Amino acid sequence: MIRFNKISLSLIAALSLFAASCDKNDTPTDNFDTSGTYIQNDQMARPAVNTVFVNSARKNEFNTTVPSAMNAAFNAQFQSVLTAFGYTQNALGQDKPTFAGLLVTDVLNVKMNGTTTFFDGTNVLTGRTLADDVIDTELLLIFGGPTGASNPGLTKDNVNANDKAFLNTFPYLASPF
Amino acid sequence: MKKKIFLSGLLGMLAVGGIIIAADHIDAPAVTGPGSTSPGNDITDVYAFQSPADNSKMVFVVNTQGLLSPGASAAASFPSNVMYEFNIDNTGDNMEDLVIQCLVQNGKMRVYGPVAPAATGLNSTVRVNGPVTEVAVTPYGAAAINSATNANGTKIFAGPRDDPFFFDLARFKMIIAGSASSFNNPGSDTFAGTNVMSIVVEVPKSLLGSASTINVWAETKSK
Numbered sequence: 001m002i003r004f005n006k007i008s009l010s011l012i013a014a015l016s017l018f019a020a021s022c023d024k025n026d027t028p029t030d031n032f033d034t035s036g037t038y039i040q041n042d043q044m045a046r047p048a049v050n051t052v053f054v055n056s057a058r059k060n061e062f063n064t065t066v067p068s069a070m071n072a073a074f075n076a077q078f079q080s081v082l083t084a085f086g087y088t089q090n091a092l093g094q095d096k097p098t099f100a101g102l103l104v105t106d107v108l109n110v111k112m113n114g115t116t117t118f119f120d121g122t123n124v125l126t127g128r129t130l131a132d133d134v135i136d137t138e139l140l141l142i143f144g145g146p147t148g149a150s151n152p153g154l155t156k157d158n159v160n161a162n163d164k165a166f167l168n169t170f171p172y173l174a175s176p177f
Numbered sequence: 178m179k180k181k182i183f184l185s186g187l188l189g190m191l192a193v194g195g196i197i198i199a200a201d202h203i204d205a206p207a208v209t210g211p212g213s214t215s216p217g218n219d220i221t222d223v224y225a226f227q228s229p230a231d232n233s234k235m236v237f238v239v240n241t242q243g244l245l246s247p248g249a250s251a252a253a254s255f256p257s258n259v260m261y262e263f264n265i266d267n268t269g270d271n272m273e274d275l276v277i278q279c280l281v282q283n284g285k286m287r288v289y290g291p292v293a294p295a296a297t298g299l300n301s302t303v304r305v306n307g308p309v310t311e312v313a314v315t316p317y318g319a320a321a322i323n324s325a326t327n328a329n330g331t332k333i334f335a336g337p338r339d340d341p342f343f344f345d346l347a348r349f350k351m352i353i354a355g356s357a358s359s360f361n362n363p364g365s366d367t368f369a370g371t372n373v374m375s376i377v378v379e380v381p382k383s384l385l386g387s388a389s390t391i392n393v394w395a396e397t398k399s400k
Contacts (some may be wrong), residue, residue, distance in 0.1 A: 041396075044397070135343075
């Protein structure tokens, strides 16, 4: 692994040298301050996780906990929120500890080949694209019970798309209002 | 009966989970609370998806400063003391093997990486020896200024965009407060007509390692 990193680093270094020599636009021309140490304030991957599952007193703590340490620090809290929701099992067949364990490590799992989506009816947690109705997915998994049919008034918010069309070309997000 | 159980569940959640505000809009009281001088640190949403224009590339988006009205958007800016950092784990241990570091100064954004971080964790130094891409920040009201595709295949954007997030948050708050028992149909998008300060980075998948699945998250860090 270390060897692989070294090789790719030297490749990258060679590429950026190439860039510097052949493309004026890529060559930093003015002073850009890159000094010092940047200290973490906020962290996020999956939508609404911190907001819904972490109590106010610990929100900052969650934002400054590295993902690999989140399960140990917050699993019990996530389970207690699910208990308060009346949660038993979701449509993925996950019991409370399993679902809490999935949610608590706040990273987006992203598939490197194929469809990248939060949930599209077939693929589950393979990324997050702009049009994904992530809130309905989360509401369904939290409130929908083992079949997804429980609490129909709470499993979707009936806002199914953004208010502006996304672009098919970079930067993909719609222009501002 | 069911409803009753449900409502008490929701009320229980109020006690356990505290006040619910939005997706992750405004989930960082340290940087968004009253008197905060660092609004640029609050991440609203993170996206990671295969480029719709080129399936050999992956797109990462971090949005910040939620619920900007059109009137407030012209004055919004990316603070110069903040690093917006995408973290990528390609070994399955939820620790970053690669970072993409975005800095904004004097109307320009510079993006360093993807490159191995100096160290994993809460503190970062800029990986100046990695690949660099630069673009002017798009002013409010102007057409999107996209960087040229860099020699390593990276393309970047920074500026105000429509908030792509949608949710009937207002109704959800009523449900939580016990003054409603279900969502409306149709619902009403609380984020309609609002903007965010957005950073978009598109990189070749080949720069992200050889894993079949990666884990991605975004962080804001300041000095």
